Amino acid sequence: MALVLSGGGARGMAHIGVIEGIQKMGYTITSIAGTSIGALIAGIYVSGKMDEFKKWVIHVSKFDVIKLMDFAISKNGFIKGEKVFNALKKFIRDVNIEELEIPYAAVAVDIKNHKEIVFRSGPLKEAIRASVSIPTVLQPVYYNEVELVDGGVLNPLPINCIHRNDGDLLIAVDRLFGSETNPS
Numbered sequence: 001m002a003l004v005l006s007g008g009g010a011r012g013m014a015h016i017g018v019i020e021g022i023q024k025m026g027y028t029i030t031s032i033a034g035t036s037i038g039a040l041i042a043g044i045y046v047s048g049k050m051d052e053f054k055k056w057v058i059h060v061s062k063f064d065v066i067k068l069m070d071f072a073i074s075k076n077g078f079i080k081g082e083k084v085f086n087a088l089k090k091f092i093r094d095v096n097i098e099e100l101e102i103p104y105a106a107v108a109v110d111i112k113n114h115k116e117i118v119f120r121s122g123p124l125k126e127a128i129r130a131s132v133s134i135p136t137v138l139q140p141v142y143y144n145e146v147e148l149v150d151g152g153v154l155n156p157l158p159i160n161c162i163h164r165n166d167g168d169l170l171i172a173v174d175r176l177f178g179s180e181t182n183p184s
Contacts, residue, residue: 002031002162006157020050039132043104047124094123103120108143112147115154131151
């Protein structure tokens with residue numbers, strides 16, 4: 001089964017439950033792609049650290065989250081992201097994407113040229129960091145002399161980036177699932 005995970009900020013933590021549900025139904029994820037929080041959750045999945053990450057997230061308090069923010073004075077973003085990614089290192093393998101057991105893709109955006117950048121090789125950690133760089137919030141990543149930001153800017157649900165096998169099932173999880181309606 002090919003699985004595509006969207007962006008969507010904190011709501012993207014629901015991707016953990018989606019993966020657990022897929023596994024409980026007996027399916028095997030044979031490839032995975034994501035953008036923003038979807039790239040992070042997908043990266044943790046391919047790292048084999050989903051259970052540890054879920055336990056950590058459940059026990060993180062609001063105060064813990066504030067301690068993970070390294071504020072900066074910059075027009076590019078008010079959070080550097082170094083502290084949070086140092087905390088996430090224990091959940092993300094230090095590996096190149098092409099060495100993973102299943103195909104993985106993360107989407108980022110070259111903000112200067114308005115161009116989608118799809119990571120299918122290179123360091124997993126760098127691909128995730130680039131994909132989650134929310135403009136004006138989390139500072140961009142400079143990779144190969146290009147300024148990269150959140151993949152959701154151009155491709156919030158990167159179905160076009162997933163590796164497909166003949167006859168596999170495709171599941172795409174959009175950030176809008178479970179959205180609230182205004183009963184006015």
